[in-house]
Amino acid sequence: MPATRRDLRLFVASGSRDRPDLRAGALEWDTHWIAREKPWAYHFVTIDNGTHAASMGEAYRQGMLWLFAPS
DSSP states (O other): OOOOOOOOOEEEETTSSSOOHHHHHHHHHHHHHHTTTSSSSEOOOOOOOOTTTTTHHEEEEEHHHHSSOOO
16 A cells, blocks of 8 residues: 655665675665655765764764754
8 A cells, every 4th residue: 555644754874985785785775766756755865984883873863854854
């Protein structure tokens, strides 16, 4: 069943210095979804010089700011 709510949002973050396999997967995922119609608002960010575990705090901060920004 397709989503019918209009307030759904998805935030994805990837560090520019992440492990190559993780970074490649994140970029492929972004490429896949950016070109498709989605039942949610979508935002992908690259955290400059970020890595998987070391940048969790910054990813969380940016995600919360975007997810709860006034419409």
